Amino acid sequence: MSRPAQRRPEYHKINRDLFVLTYGALVAQLCKDYEKDEDVNQYLDKMGYGIGTRLVEDFLARSCVGRCHSYSEIADIIAQVAFKMYLGITPSVTCNNSSRNEFSLILDKNPLVEFVEELPAGRSSLCYCNLLCGIIRGALEMVHLAADVTFLQDRLKGDSVTEIGITFLKKLDEKKYRRKK
Amino acid sequence: MAIFSVYVVNKAGGLIYQLDSYAPRSEAEKTFSYPLDLLLKLHDERVLVAFGQRDGIRVGHAVLAINGIDVNGKLFAIGSQLSPEQGSSGIEMLETDTFKLHCFQTLTGIKFVVLADPRQAGIDSLLRKIYEIYSDYALKNPFYSLEMPIRCELFDQNLKLALEVAEKAGTFGPGS
Numbered sequence: 159m160s161r162p163a164q165r166r167p168e169y170h171k172i173n174r175d176l177f178v179l180t181y182g183a184l185v186a187q188l189c190k191d192y193e194k195d196e197d198v199n200q201y202l203d204k205m206g207y208g209i210g211t212r213l214v215e216d217f218l219a220r221s222c223v224g225r226c227h228s229y230s231e232i233a234d235i236i237a238q239v240a241f242k243m244y245l246g247i248t249p250s251v252t253c254n255n256s257s258r259n260e261f262s263l264i265l266d267k268n269p270l271v272e273f274v275e276e277l278p279a280g281r282s283s284l285c286y287c288n289l290l291c292g293i294i295r296g297a298l299e300m301v302h303l304a305a306d307v308t309f310l311q312d313r314l315k316g317d318s319v320t321e322i323g324i325t326f327l328k329k330l331d332e333k334k335y336r337r338k339k
Numbered sequence: 340m341a342i343f344s345v346y347v348v349n350k351a352g353g354l355i356y357q358l359d360s361y362a363p364r365s366e367a368e369k370t371f372s373y374p375l376d377l378l379l380k381l382h383d384e385r386v387l388v389a390f391g392q393r394d395g396i397r398v399g400h401a402v403l404a405i406n407g408i409d410v411n412g413k414l415f416a417i418g419s420q421l422s423p424e425q426g427s428s429g430i431e432m433l434e435t436d437t438f439k440l441h442c443f444q445t446l447t448g449i450k451f452v453v454l455a456d457p458r459q460a461g462i463d464s465l466l467r468k469i470y471e472i473y474s475d476y477a478l479k480n481p482f483y484s485l486e487m488p489i490r491c492e493l494f495d496q497n498l499k500l501a502l503e504v505a506e507k508a509g510t511f512g513p514g515s
Contacts, residue, residue, distance in 0.1 A: 215473065218445060219471045301446050
């Protein structure tokens, strides 16, 4: 008996606007709860981290990517496979330094900020999409890579493009997890 | 049943999920108060009943859990001991007369182990399917903490369904 290759038979397409609105509500509430932009950014990053640690397994299970052999391979996979799978966009990747451990993802379109015109007054250092940085950081940590992920440029802050910078710091020790008695 | 057991092992080597569908194996859960009327002894890294019998618990039964916490699972250590090559990263497949043990290790360090009849085919795709089920029903449950024992109904149900599908699709042996 052959079956069409479906994720799940009862998979429903959820309206993208609902997702964008939910994200917006989240950021708006965090802004009400915390006065300082750094706090809001930090909490977005933390939440993203929790999502990333779980999302990475879903990504690996469904995309069947194998083990990568270089940081640039990883950056390419994040941009071309992961972003495509989850947000439907494909950022372009550039390498920022000669030791090949700093990369930038340039986002042409960003569905999360579709309805956001500009940051409110007094919130000029808010990183609206910081959840994405946390997600990437959490996901990389689960595959034993420590990385620093931040927004280098943000259209909402007046820059010409939105740029996410990924700096690969080091490989985390896999053996740290083993032999725990 | 051509698929005997499924185990999920976390990064630290702890067993976070166990499913045994091999009919003859019986498990008993009993609440004891001190003093225990069974004599337990340590044998081969497992705690076995050495003397005493009560309500379906007999000599030779192994202790699987105490107060709900699993005491199994040092497969990596066993694997690297058994490996004929140095620097092995673990067992992928272990074949014996009575069963075949398949292990799939994800890039994040989670290991899925399936014990099946040697003639059962399609275990590789079953392991991938179990990985998908884990990423859906265990990880997307917001109240499930990573690395902890999996106690999600939906995970159980979908896993059993996947086992049935795999058995029907792949077996050439008796019993299905």
